[in-house]
Amino acid sequence: MARSLSVNLARLRGRPSGPAQFDANERTLVSPLELRAPGKRLMYWLVFGALVLLTVTTLFPVYWMYSGALKDTSELIRMPPTLTPTEPRWGNYLKAWDNLNYTRYFANTLILAFGALAIQLVVSTSAAFSLSKLKPAGSKVVLFLFLSTLMVPSMAYLIPAYLTVVSLPILNIPLIDTWWGVWLPGAASAFNIFVLKSFFDEIPQDLIDAAHIDGAGAARILAQIMIPLSRPVLAVVSIFTLIGAWKDFFWPFLVLSQVELQPIMVALWRLSARMQEPLNLIIAGLAIASTPPIILFLIFQKQIIRGITLTGLKG
Amino acid sequence: MSISTRARIPSQPGARRLAALRRNAIGYLFLLPALLAFATFSWYPIVRGFIISFQKYDLVKGAEWVGWSNFEFVLNDPLVPVAWRNTLQFTLLGLLVGYLLPVILAILVNEMKRGKSYFRLAYYLPVILPPMVSVLLWKWFYDMDTGLFNAILQAIGLPAQRWLFDRNLVMLCLVVLSTWANAGGTMLLYLAALQGVPSHLYEAAEIDGAGLWRRLWHITLPQIRGVMLILLVLQIIGTMQLFTEPFVMTDGGPANATLSVVMLLYRYGFRFYNFGAAAALGLILFFVLVAFSILYLWLTRRISQSQ
Numbered sequence: 001m002a003r004s005l006s007v008n009l010a011r012l013r014g015r016p017s018g019p020a021q022f023d024a025n026e027r028t029l030v031s032p033l034e035l036r037a038p039g040k041r042l043m044y045w046l047v048f049g050a051l052v053l054l055t056v057t058t059l060f061p062v063y064w065m066y067s068g069a070l071k072d073t074s075e076l077i078r079m080p081p082t083l084t085p086t087e088p089r090w091g092n093y094l095k096a097w098d099n100l101n102y103t104r105y106f107a108n109t110l111i112l113a114f115g116a117l118a119i120q121l122v123v124s125t126s127a128a129f130s131l132s133k134l135k136p137a138g139s140k141v142v143l144f145l146f147l148s149t150l151m152v153p154s155m156a157y158l159i160p161a162y163l164t165v166v167s168l169p170i171l172n173i174p175l176i177d178t179w180w181g182v183w184l185p186g187a188a189s190a191f192n193i194f195v196l197k198s199f200f201d202e203i204p205q206d207l208i209d210a211a212h213i214d215g216a217g218a219a220r221i222l223a224q225i226m227i228p229l230s231r232p233v234l235a236v237v238s239i240f241t242l243i244g245a246w247k248d249f250f251w252p253f254l255v256l257s258q259v260e261l262q263p264i265m266v267a268l269w270r271l272s273a274r275m276q277e278p279l280n281l282i283i284a285g286l287a288i289a290s291t292p293p294i295i296l297f298l299i300f301q302k303q304i305i306r307g308i309t310l311t312g313l314k315g
Numbered sequence: 316m317s318i319s320t321r322a323r324i325p326s327q328p329g330a331r332r333l334a335a336l337r338r339n340a341i342g343y344l345f346l347l348p349a350l351l352a353f354a355t356f357s358w359y360p361i362v363r364g365f366i367i368s369f370q371k372y373d374l375v376k377g378a379e380w381v382g383w384s385n386f387e388f389v390l391n392d393p394l395v396p397v398a399w400r401n402t403l404q405f406t407l408l409g410l411l412v413g414y415l416l417p418v419i420l421a422i423l424v425n426e427m428k429r430g431k432s433y434f435r436l437a438y439y440l441p442v443i444l445p446p447m448v449s450v451l452l453w454k455w456f457y458d459m460d461t462g463l464f465n466a467i468l469q470a471i472g473l474p475a476q477r478w479l480f481d482r483n484l485v486m487l488c489l490v491v492l493s494t495w496a497n498a499g500g501t502m503l504l505y506l507a508a509l510q511g512v513p514s515h516l517y518e519a520a521e522i523d524g525a526g527l528w529r530r531l532w533h534i535t536l537p538q539i540r541g542v543m544l545i546l547l548v549l550q551i552i553g554t555m556q557l558f559t560e561p562f563v564m565t566d567g568g569p570a571n572a573t574l575s576v577v578m579l580l581y582r583y584g585f586r587f588y589n590f591g592a593a594a595a596l597g598l599i600l601f602f603v604l605v606a607f608s609i610l611y612l613w614l615t616r617r618i619s620q621s622q
Contacts (some may be wrong), residue, residue: 004356016506027514028425028426028509028512028517029422029425029426029517029519029527029530029531029534029535030527031425031517031521032517036347036528038414044426047423047426047427048427048430049529050423051420051423051424051427051434054420054428055433055434055437055438057495058437058440058441058495058499059437059440059464059493061441061452061453061456061520062440062441062444064452064456065353065448065452076461077335077460077461079460079461079465079466079469080466080469080470081463082465093367095365109425116522118559121338122348123348123352124349124350125347126346126348127345127348127350128340128347129345130343130345130346131346134338134341134342134345135342136338136339136340136341136342136343136346137335137339138479139342139346142346143349144391145353145358145583149357149358149361150352151565151605151608151609151612152357152361152464152537152557152601153552153555153556153600153601153604153608155558155577155580155597155598155600155603156364156554156597156598156600156601157361158577158580158581158593158597159364159365159367159580159584159593159594160360160361160364160367160594161356161360161591163357163361163367163372163590164355164356164359164360164442164583165362166374168355168445169355169359176394183423184352185356186354187348187349187352187356188349188352188353188357188465190357191351193544194348199572210474215342218345222345227318243443246365246445247445247446247447249446249447249559250558250559252565254585262404265445265448268448268451269451269481269563272451272454272563272622273563278457282451283452283455286448286451286452288442289445289447289448290443290445290448291445293445294440294443294444297439297443301436305503306505307436308500308503308504309503309504309506309507
């Protein structure tokens with residue numbers, strides 16, 4: 001796994017990397033020659049058509065959400081349903097934003113996401129730097145202890161993790177209903193440390209040694225050599241952290257019981273379970289909550305797809 | 316001069332030790348935030364999980380040792396076997412419905428000469444949606460009166476179904492949603508693996524007269540076998556921790572037909588405040604899943620060695 005990862009890291013950095021790159025002319029299972037035979041050609045187009053048809057199953061539900069939000073309640077529950085809104089009510093989105101109190105929940109989600117990002121970047125980057133370049137005595141053991149947490153399913157220690165946040169050990173500070181209760185547990189991300197360390201490992205030690213001889217301290221090496229050279233991987237880690245924080249439900253749901261502190265996913269769950277809001281506004285709320293990750297994805301599509309192939313776990 | 320030389324020689328190991336000490340100190344200074352975070356929010360809770368399993372834990376009164384009684388409570392709860400059966404049923408159904416689908420999709424998409432990036436984007440779209448949105452959206456699709464599925468069934472002249480209220484259908488409903496929400500992400504991983512299959516293998520097989528299916532069976536599948544094994548284990552570990560889907564869609568119903576292990580753990584802890592029993596159930600889940608994790612580690616190591 002480590003080796004395939006390093007190859008992928010090279011790709012992430014934009015180096016040419018041979019057969020692994022997306023290439024339209026690259027040879028696959030079916031040869032170009034075979035495709036010229038009429039039977040095979042027909043087969044090809046049948047498969048193509050089937051694949052296009054199958055995308056309806058992923059696109060249509062999303063269309064149904066965005067268009068359902070434009071209908072009024074009576075049209076929304078009509079059977080059979082209308083394929084397109086007879087009279088699109090764009091105002092539903094604004095109404096949903098107001099009625100569902102989205103300004104508050106959006107702000108909360110942004111605070112949670114960017115706070116998580118800042119803390120995770122600082123913690124993971126400095127740890128990965130130390131493990132990759134400073135290598136203090138025992139750092140291999142530390143790395144192992146970090147990575148071993150990836151092997152422990154988070155649900156298995158849900159209760160003790162929650163009780164830790166209820167009252168921090170030694171300090172006895174309660175973190176329930178504070179941003180820190182979500183931010184700090186997220187800082188322990190073995191995944192980020194692993195990805196960053198793998199990338200840092202590829203930065204030549206000579207560069208570090210040269211800077212060291214020139215009198216640069218560890219902090220300066222990190223700030224002026226490692227971070228500028230690692231922008232692509234930092235971008236991937238940042239996008240994953242932001243999208244991950246945006247989607248997160250269960251932990252914020254446990255930790256933030258006060259309505260005024262809740263992020264959008266927790267609010268959506270509560271609002272839909274209460275069943276007081278009209279259905280079309282809830283649907284509009286779902287559509288609004290999906291829009292930021294979709295936009296982020298469309299903008300950073302290339303980096304995200306590379307990042308997913310690189311890490312294999314997130315998305 | 317000779318004095319100073321003599322004086323410096325014995326001090327050199329000391330200076331070196333001091334430099335090493337300084338280097339280690341700086342190294343650990345950079346590790347400190349992560350060490351603190353892991354110690355507080357990962358390592359300590361993992362160890363504490365074992366301890367709380369043997370305690371009666373009260374948020375106000377604190378902890379009290381009770382021996383094995385939490386485990387006795389869990390093993391005597393008639394809902395525990397129900398929850399495990401449901402969870403295993405979800406895992407198996409999930410494998411049946413959703414395990415091969417991304418492999419097939421990826422192999423087919425990889426053969427397409429045009430539209431590759433459209434397919435990638437379209438199949439990945441559900442993965443971008445937040446899980447809470449997907450689950451609520453599908454809850455609406457499954458709605459008996461206003462849902463999309465009954466509308467489609469009625470349009471083609473079939474009887475409407477009770478979906479989430481039908482004991483026999485509800486698990487399949489969750490599996491289909493979960494497959495819809497996740498298959499695109501897995502497909503991307505297979506696509507990446509397929510793009511790493513060297514062209515010369517196909518060409519050599521062709522020269523030897525191997526047809527399409529034989530190339531698929533003897534080249535394509537063996538080449539992505541490693542990724543397939545890893546994703547098999549990851550899917551099992553992921554689906555065994557099923558929570559959000561039944562929690563939001565059915566609250567474990569109808570008649571506990573979708574009560575999962577993690578949902579039961581959640582109920583023990585956060586509805587009945589029986590943290591000891593919840594931790595004990597968590598520990599059992601831990602051992603079951605760690606078995607799979609070890610399998611995963613072993614597989615990744617074997618595969619990275621064979622490459």
